[in-house]
Amino acid sequence: MHGRLAGKKAIVTGAGKGIGAGIARKFVENGADVLVNYNSSGSKAEELVKSLNDLGSGKAFAFKADVSSVQEIKSMVQAALDEFGRIDILVNNAGMITRKNFVSLTEEEYDYLMTVNVKGPFFCCQEVVPLMLKQGKGSIINISSISGLAHPSSLTFPDYVASKAAVIGMTRSLAVNFGPQIRVNTVAPGAIDTDMLQLEESQLKRIAEEAFLKRRGTPEDIANACVFLASDEADFITGEILTVSGGRGMR
Amino acid sequence: MLENKVALVTGASRGIGRAIARQFAEEGASVAINYNRSEKEAETTLQEVRAAGANGITVRADISKKSEVEEMVRTVVREFGRIDILVNNAGVHFPVDFFETTEEMWNQTIDINLKGTFLCSREVAPLMLKLNEGRIINISSNSAMYHPSAMKFPDYVASKAGINGLTKALALRLGPAITVNAICPGAIVTEMTSFRNSAANDALKNETPLKRLGDPKDVADAAVFLASDMAGFITGELMLVTGGRGMHQ
Numbered sequence: 001m002h003g004r005l006a007g008k009k010a011i012v013t014g015a016g017k018g019i020g021a022g023i024a025r026k027f028v029e030n031g032a033d034v035l036v037n038y039n040s041s042g043s044k045a046e047e048l049v050k051s052l053n054d055l056g057s058g059k060a061f062a063f064k065a066d067v068s069s070v071q072e073i074k075s076m077v078q079a080a081l082d083e084f085g086r087i088d089i090l091v092n093n094a095g096m097i098t099r100k101n102f103v104s105l106t107e108e109e110y111d112y113l114m115t116v117n118v119k120g121p122f123f124c125c126q127e128v129v130p131l132m133l134k135q136g137k138g139s140i141i142n143i144s145s146i147s148g149l150a151h152p153s154s155l156t157f158p159d160y161v162a163s164k165a166a167v168i169g170m171t172r173s174l175a176v177n178f179g180p181q182i183r184v185n186t187v188a189p190g191a192i193d194t195d196m197l198q199l200e201e202s203q204l205k206r207i208a209e210e211a212f213l214k215r216r217g218t219p220e221d222i223a224n225a226c227v228f229l230a231s232d233e234a235d236f237i238t239g240e241i242l243t244v245s246g247g248r249g250m251r
Numbered sequence: 252m253l254e255n256k257v258a259l260v261t262g263a264s265r266g267i268g269r270a271i272a273r274q275f276a277e278e279g280a281s282v283a284i285n286y287n288r289s290e291k292e293a294e295t296t297l298q299e300v301r302a303a304g305a306n307g308i309t310v311r312a313d314i315s316k317k318s319e320v321e322e323m324v325r326t327v328v329r330e331f332g333r334i335d336i337l338v339n340n341a342g343v344h345f346p347v348d349f350f351e352t353t354e355e356m357w358n359q360t361i362d363i364n365l366k367g368t369f370l371c372s373r374e375v376a377p378l379m380l381k382l383n384e385g386r387i388i389n390i391s392s393n394s395a396m397y398h399p400s401a402m403k404f405p406d407y408v409a410s411k412a413g414i415n416g417l418t419k420a421l422a423l424r425l426g427p428a429i430t431v432n433a434i435c436p437g438a439i440v441t442e443m444t445s446f447r448n449s450a451a452n453d454a455l456k457n458e459t460p461l462k463r464l465g466d467p468k469d470v471a472d473a474a475v476f477l478a479s480d481m482a483g484f485i486t487g488e489l490m491l492v493t494g495g496r497g498m499h500q
Contacts, residue, residue, distance in 0.1 A: 175495050179460025183495075190484075212426030212486050221484035228476045236437075236469035238460055238495040243488055247422050250487040251499070 004231045005058070006031030009084035011076065013067050013124060014094025016041025018194035019143065021048050022219025023091055023226050028058040030227055032089065035080045036062045039094070067094045067120030068112065077127040086135055089230045090128045092121035092167075093143040097160050097196060110159055117163035118170070125174060125184075132182045139230045140184040142171045143222070144241070146249030148188060153210060154249050164188075168241055175239030183238040185229045190245025192217040212247030252479040254279035257331040259324075261314050261371060262341025264289035266441035267390060269296045270467030271338055271474045276305035278475055283327040283334075284309045285341065306331075314341050314367035315359075324374045333382060336478045337375045339368040339414075340390040346446045349405050357406050364410035368417060376425055385429040386478045389418050390470070391489065393437045398497025400458060401437070411435075415489055422487030430486040432477050437493025439465040460495030 010027050014020040016038030024034045025048070034052070038045035045062040052060040061083060065076035080087050095117045098109050121142050132138025147154045148164030155161055167186065174184040191197060191207045193216050199207070208216050225244045228234055243249065258275045262268040264286035272282045273296070282300050284307060286293035293309040300307035308330050312323035327334055342364045345356040368389050379385025394401040395411035402408055415433055422431040438444065438455045447455075456462055473492050476482055491499060 172498055175498075176460050179495055180462040183461070212422050213430070213484060214427040215484075217484045224481035224483075225485070228481060233472035233476065236461060236463075236465050236492050236494050237473070237490075239498045240491050240495075241499050242485070242490065244484050246484050247426055247486040250419060250422065 003031040004227060004233070005089070008032040008088040008230070009080065009086055010089035010091065010230070011035045011037060011080050011087060011128070012091040012093055013037040013120070014039070016045035016048065018196060019189065019192055019219045019222045020093040022223040023093060024048065024060060025052060026220065026223035026227050027089070027230070028052045028055055028060055031058050033059045033084055035076070035083070036060050037065055037076055037094065038062060039064065039066045067124060068115040070123045073120070073123050073127055077124070081131070087128055087131050087138065088135070089139050089141070090124060091141045091143065091226055092124050094120060095143060097157065099157060099198070100159070102158050105159055113159050114163055118166045121167060122170060129178055129182060133178065136181055138182045140174065140182060141226050141229050142167050142184070142186050144168050144186045144188045146188050146190045146243060146245050149243070149249055149251055151249030172239050179238055183235065185238060186241040187222060187225050187229065188241055188243045188245070189222050190217055190243070190248045192219060192222060194219060207248070210248045211245065215246060217244060217246060252278045252475060252481070253336070256280040256335040256478070257283070257327070257333050258336035258338065258478065259283040259285065259327050259334050259375065260338040260340055261285040261367065263296050264292035265296070266443055267436065267439060267467045267470045268338075268340040269299070270471040271340060272296050272307070273299045273303060274468065274471035274475050275336070275478070276300040276303035276307065279305065280336065281306040281331050283307070283331065285312055285314065285323060287311065287313050287341070314371055315362035317370055320370045320374050328378065334375050334378050335382070335384070336386045336388070337371060338388045338390065338474060339371055341367055342390065344404070344407050344443050346404060352406050360406045360410050361413070365413040365417070368414055372421055376429060379429050380425070383428045387421065387425070387429060387431040388474055388477050389414050389431070389433040391415050391418070391433040391435045393435045393491060393493045393497040396435055396489070396491065396497050396499065400455065401497055418489065419487045426486055430482065432482070432485060432488045432490060434470055434473050434477070435489050435491045435493070436470045437465055437491070437496045439467060439470060441467060455496065458496050459493070463494060465492060465494060
């Protein structure tokens with residue numbers, strides 16, 4: 001598994017913690033250099049970067065940017081270009097959930113979620129696609145969710161579901177538009193043990209039981225899927241949705 | 252990535268099956284190469300497995316016949332002691348119009364493609380359950396994803412759609428110990444698809460976002476991923492390897 005991404009330059013958004021941190025770690029372990037983007041998890045991101053640079057494999061640096069701001073996205077992509085000279089892989093992982101009741105969700109809360117979860121990935125792609133086209137090659141991975149699919153027990157929050165379904169559609173369109181140079185794929189995680197999975201013990205148990213593999217996922221499970229999709233071993237795969245959920249939410 | 256694993260690959264005398272056997276060998280697995288009639292070609296696959304520094308055997312069986320499947324599995328276990336990975340790849344395809352499809356063609360298509368997948372899975376799964384670990388990978392097709400230009404042959408589509416259903420039902424039935432997934436290749440250049448002329452191939456390339464036909468190695472790389480520890484949380488999945496031609500609905 002060593003060096004599958006050797007020499008590649010990557011941006012991973014929302015990589016200060018959770019799934020994003022897991023992706024950044026696996027990428028560096030596999031020989032990639034990574035811009036670890038964060039918004040509020042500054043100290044976690046700096047700690048992560050330090051430990052990644054101790055691995056003696058790829059290199060990492062942290063960069064603050066709120067993906068809800070197109071201006072900050074442009075700065076982030078420029079920073080990656082300045083540091084790496086090119087961008088081979090973009091992982092749109094930064095995302096949020098409100099867990100607010102549909103009827104009481106405010107317009108502001110809706111707008112912010114849509115901006116982070118959909119507009120952010122959209123404009124990150126817009127910044128990176130011309131570079132990848134010029135390079136002749138690139139790989140984009142958008143992190144959606146089984147909530148973007150149709151499994152009943154992950155459809156609770158219409159705002160979140162809408163945003164994650166949008167990401168899947170966007171991925172398909174980008175794949176059609178920008179092949180053959182750029183491959184664009186979705187990873188749809190199931191329930192992954194991170195800060196974002198704020199549920200009671202009984203709910204966590206039920207979720208694990210629903211999976212055919214009888215457990216919840218880890219950031220590593222998602223990271224491994226991203227390593228595969230980003231690697232040359234996946235170079236005939238585009239427009240695909242790879243569900244990583246232990247069978248929960250199977251279509 | 253597959254060090255110390257034992258894999259059984261059906262229909263591995265050529266095409267996608269051979270590429271999978273070779274790639275598994277490169278990754279350190281011992282490989283049992285099943286074939287039915289193509290003994291010489293199976294021997295060539297074995298040479299490639301050995302050239303990669305791996306152990307291998309060839310094992311003849313018509314996988315549409317229960318008794319031959321049983322004997323095949325016995326042979327593999329006798330040689331290697333276990334089976335960690337089963338790739339149900341053996342398949343046939345009669346590229347004739349619906350109204351030219353004979354009953355014999357239908358029977359063979361369903362028996363080898365679908366029944367064979369069922370029989371091999373049923374014979375191997377108990378071994379995997381005993382080890383509390385296993386991987387079953389079924390080779391389906393993007394025909395079963397209903398992409399229009401891949402839907403020309405109803406018997407073939409039916410057999411592959413059946414494999415998709417079997418994959419999902421087995422993922423449910425055999426979890427948590429065993430993961431069961433399918434790879435749905437698009438247009439891959441093999442002997443099976445040599446009936447297409449270059450004009451037909453060009454049309455397919457044009458429809459493909461990645462603007463090329465697939466290589467058996469593209470499918471083999473996906474099989475390695477699904478067989479490896481990297482894919483330990485993936486089950487019931489139908490993975491399209493099509494260059495973007497025909498996407499998940």
